[in-house]
Amino acid sequence: MSNVRNVPGGALKPADDLVISRMGYGAMQLAGPGVFGPPRDRDQALAVLREAVELGITHIDTSDFYGPAVVNELIREALHPYPDALRIATKVGARRDGTGGWIPSVEPEDLEAQVRENLWHLGLDVLDVVYLRLGSVEGTGEESIAEAFGALAELRERGLIRHLGLSGVSGTQLAEARSIAPVVAVQNLYNLVKRQDDVLVDRCAAEGIAFASFFPLGGFTPLQSGELAGVAARLGASPQQVALARLLRRSPTSVLIPGTSSVAHLRENVAAAALELPADALAELDGIAA
Numbered sequence: 001m002s003n004v005r006n007v008p009g010g011a012l013k014p015a016d017d018l019v020i021s022r023m024g025y026g027a028m029q030l031a032g033p034g035v036f037g038p039p040r041d042r043d044q045a046l047a048v049l050r051e052a053v054e055l056g057i058t059h060i061d062t063s064d065f066y067g068p069a070v071v072n073e074l075i076r077e078a079l080h081p082y083p084d085a086l087r088i089a090t091k092v093g094a095r096r097d098g099t100g101g102w103i104p105s106v107e108p109e110d111l112e113a114q115v116r117e118n119l120w121h122l123g124l125d126v127l128d129v130v131y132l133r134l135g136s137v138e139g140t141g142e143e144s145i146a147e148a149f150g151a152l153a154e155l156r157e158r159g160l161i162r163h164l165g166l167s168g169v170s171g172t173q174l175a176e177a178r179s180i181a182p183v184v185a186v187q188n189l190y191n192l193v194k195r196q197d198d199v200l201v202d203r204c205a206a207e208g209i210a211f212a213s214f215f216p217l218g219g220f221t222p223l224q225s226g227e228l229a230g231v232a233a234r235l236g237a238s239p240q241q242v243a244l245a246r247l248l249r250r251s252p253t254s255v256l257i258p259g260t261s262s263v264a265h266l267r268e269n270v271a272a273a274a275l276e277l278p279a280d281a282l283a284e285l286d287g288i289a290a
């Protein structure tokens with residue numbers, strides 16, 4: 001693993017043949033309300049994706065269950081044929097019902113179907129990174145993931161997937177998965193106020209595994225904090241920029257996938273990668289969770 005500069009936030013290399021910008025882009029918000037159906041503004045969604053690449057982002061996070069299929073098809077329309085450096089990380093392990101409800105689905109047969117649907121909708125022959133999505137948005141579990149992760153490891157052996165990740169995972173499950181196949185990335189809920197995974201963040205750093213925080217800005221419930229607003233005002237930055245800058249510096253393997261459906265917000269978020277945080281600001285921000 002090594003860090004290199006020249007993309008937003010610098011680049012992280014969690015595997016010999018995998019280099020990603022530490023400032024990535026999370027595409028979930030491009031679907032319609034409730035991550036279901038088409039976007040309100042299709043042209044704007046396509047513009048956000050193209051601008052992300054223009055700004056140097058080489059790491060887009062998606063899933064076929066966003067929409068479903070809507071977000072992957074937008075990515076394909078906006079960016080295919082893909083730039084050489086672009087790495088698209090996707091997730092499997094859930095389906096949507098007819099009203100947008102989320103249904104966990106980790107049976108090996110359906111995992112293969114989900115991988116193939118991602119390939120098809122993204123227009124790819126092989127997926128760069130596939131996360132096995134576990135648990136709920138808020139929490140992780142301790143049940144064995146050997147069967148599901150083993151199924152993805154087999155698809156990797158068969159050449160449909162280059163690298164594997166885990167989302168919504170506990171430390172125990174991460175260890176179990178790593179006894180089956182290499183894990184390049186973990187994607188869990190983590191931000192300035194949700195820091196239950198502090199130990200896992202440090203463990204991923206120690207083991208060279210990328211840690212992608214989902215809901216870095218609070219997701220559907222924007223981060224609200226007087227301390228955050230105060231630090232942002234002092235630094236002449238937005239609270240969102242300060243929140244992202246702190247997460248980026250949280251560990252050497254932290255990677256960010258903030259979501260937005262706005263080109264202006266995207267530019268603001270990417271600019272946050274260059275925001276310096278003085279020691280007193282860091283201390284104040286780190287006190288928020290406590």
Ligand SMILES: NC(=O)c1ccc[n+]([C@@H]2O[C@H](COP(=O)([O-])OP(=O)(O)OC[C@H]3O[C@@H](n4cnc5c(N)ncnc54)[C@H](OP(=O)(O)O)[C@@H]3O)[C@@H](O)[C@H]2O)c1
Pocket residue numbers: 025026027028029061062091133137167168187213214215216217218219220238240241257258259260261262264265266268269
């Ligand atoms: N593994 C999982 O289970 C899981 C779960 C959830 C999400 N994810 C991934 O994580 C990514 C990030 O999560 P997320 O997009 O839900 O939440 P997020 O990044 O925490 O927040 C997105 C929200 O913040 C707003 N926002 C973004 N930049 C802003 C700015 N500069 N100023 C003001 N508001 C701003 C967006 O609204 P606008 O559109 O108006 O900018 C949107 O409502 C997703 O895109 C997805 O790829 C994974």
